[in-house]
Amino acid sequence: MELKTGDFFCEHAYRDEQDHLWLYLREEELTDRYPNGGYRILGDLTKKADAKDLVLVGAQGQRHPLSPYRGKLKKNEKVKGYIPLDEEDAYVRIVEKKKGRLLSYLIAAVLLITIFLGGIWLGQVNRAVDEPVRIASGELSNPNPENIRLPGITEVHARAGNTRVKQLLLNVEGNAYNLTYTITLDETGEELYESRPIPPGYGVQEFDMERTLEAGTYPITIHVASSALQEDDGESNAAYNAGELTAVLIVE
Structure with missing residues (x-):
């Protein structure tokens, strides 16, 4: 099944791993457009799609496999935006991995290492010259x-x-x-x-x-x-x- 993008103007563009550009709406823009809901999400665009028969097709002929829409996201995922389709009130959701959590883990690890090495250094500085x-x-x-x-x-x-x-x-x-x-x-x-x-x-x-x-x-x-x-x-x-x-x- 092919889902074709609609002819809409969007200020934001998503570049996939194949260097294809996809115009999309941010979540707040979609909410402004549909304050009472009423839109449909027909698939998820992810880096590792698992549906062989569901494909997103762009206006320039670019293609990207999709995953079936699965509703609730994992804890390490976030919504980048929504790609409008040529079907009325239909969209494909762009799903990405969160980077902030990994960065926070790295920062915490660096802080722990710094504190540990700092403690060793202070121990050496404060150690008496003639300590056995x-x-x-x-x-x-x-x-x-x-x-x-x-x-x-x-x-x-x-x-x-x-x-x-x-x-x-x-x-x-x-x-x-x-x-x-x-x-x-x-x-x-x-x-x-x-x-x-x-x-x-x-x-x-x-x-x-x-x-x-x-x-x-x-x-x-x-x-x-x-x-x-x-x-x-x-x-x-x-x-x-x-x-x-x-x-x-x-x-x-």
């Missing part, structure tokens, strides 16, 4: 938790006029205690840095000294104290001496 982080120690581990294993440190390097020091202070996997590192100058006993308690398998990768130093080589002692992993009720979580490392601080 997980360290894959590999072979450097303690097979006997009854003893405390300390990594060897003989040299610590810093830059003149800069408090930042990049030096790994590690508590190897297998130790049964937290470790706290304290670095002091041998000549004066001045404390340059004290770490927070470092759990086993974690380490401090860099830290800030209490002050800057001029270029030179400074003998230092790295004091290491141990404390319980968790404070038991009614017991002190005091730190006990675990060892001392003799090293030099090289400031360049």
